[in-house]
Amino acid sequence: MKDYPIEIDDYLSGAMSASEKQAFEERLRTDSALAEELKLQKEMLTMYEDQQWLEGDRDALKTKEAKQLQSFFESDEATSLKSTINQVITENRSGSKHKTFWFIGIAASIAVLLTVSLFVFKENNYDELYASYVHMDEIPSLVTRGEDTNKLLENAQLLFEDKKYQEATESFAAYHKAEEAIDPLSYIYNGMAYTELNKFDEALSQFELLANSETLQAKKANWYKALVYLKQKKKRKLTDVLKSIIADKNNYKYQEAQELLEKID
Template sequence: MKDYPIEIDDYLSGNMSTSEKEAFETRLLTDIELSKELKLQKDMQKIYEDQKWLEEDKEILKTEKAVKLKSFFESNEAKSLKSTIDEVISENRATSTDKTFWFMGIAASIAVLITVSLFVFKDTNYDELYASYVHLDEIPSLVTRGEDTNKMLEDAQLLFEEQKYQKATELFTTYHQKEKSIDPLSYIYNGISYVELNKFDEALSQFQLLGDSNTLQAKKANWYKALIYLKQEDKNKLKEILQIIVSDSDNYKYQNAKELLAKID
């Protein structure tokens, strides 16, 4: 068995002489397996060792998974696990001359960390959930047959249906500013348009206006707010508003809210 783990450990910890380091780095240019092993150990060190977490890659720190992972590895549970692994590795290195056994200790440690990470951070696929619960065809049309329809609303709905969400929001906003009597359905169309543009604060404001409209459509506001939190992957706020919906079986989308609660728990 090749001694990659020990060589890599010596390389990363600075225990190689200058000539050994040069020879090792030369081998990296042609030894694909060695290069892969080095990358693996570097990646694990970024999470496992007591150093600034992923310091050299600021973009990674912005991701949702990175924030969750960092939070977990800073927790007391993770520190206890790390301490136990440290003891096992230290004992293996100090008492065993069998490099294979020492490597197995390292491999087992990595496996434990990966397993715990997968268990703790098993993601709900929020994108798929959002796609399965947002049914745009359920929104009643703003265009009523046999009745005069506000031309601005008609054009705004057409833009929405063509997925030209930015232009749709601009026209809906103009309509809201100009008209004294507002069709509450326009808040739904405008809110969903903002969601599709990832402008969540603007979307929430539209659904708040919907909830305050004192119309039959107002009862739908909480469900559309839930869709925003689902799109944002904000589990806490999503659960809060879903619990409000399921508190009364007469609430709009009561059954859907119950199903969604079960899926995200």
């Protein structure tokens, strides 16, 4: 059996002499099995080397899955994992047991794959939870039949219902600037429009205005903040606000908050 793992380890670690390296690279042109093994080992190494990830295919990095993976690689969890892997590999390279390094490399890569898979699962799970708990149609209408309705407000709601969220936020901004007596429901609409646009700071500011509005709608603010944190996948902040909701059974969306808290644990 050919000792491809040993040769590849020497090649990638720079242990080959100039003549050995030249001979190895010449064999790559004709030995497809060797070339495939080298490709596999490089891919495994790429999983925990930030620079290669960042310098990879730029188009591939634009996909949702790639952004999720990049987010994982930038996390503290990934940094700790990569540090452990590199430490083990360095320790085993210092000896002469190349095959040990090869199998450790495979095991480490599997560990990375499992961790990444779990991370992506969690990411997708949060997306599904957000979709299941957001009910735009349950927000009371800003338009009251038989009464004169502010045209800016009416237009903003229509834009929101058409999912033209950017235009909706602009119309709500014009309404908030023009009026002194603000309909608190407009903060909910505007905040959710910002949430759909992934403008989370702006969304939270709207729900903070709602919380401080001293109206009956103010009690809904924490639930809508929870939706923002859910879409952001900020578990700690989401957990904190959900716990504040379930502290009192009379709070808005008490039951939903309790269910969601159990699902994210």
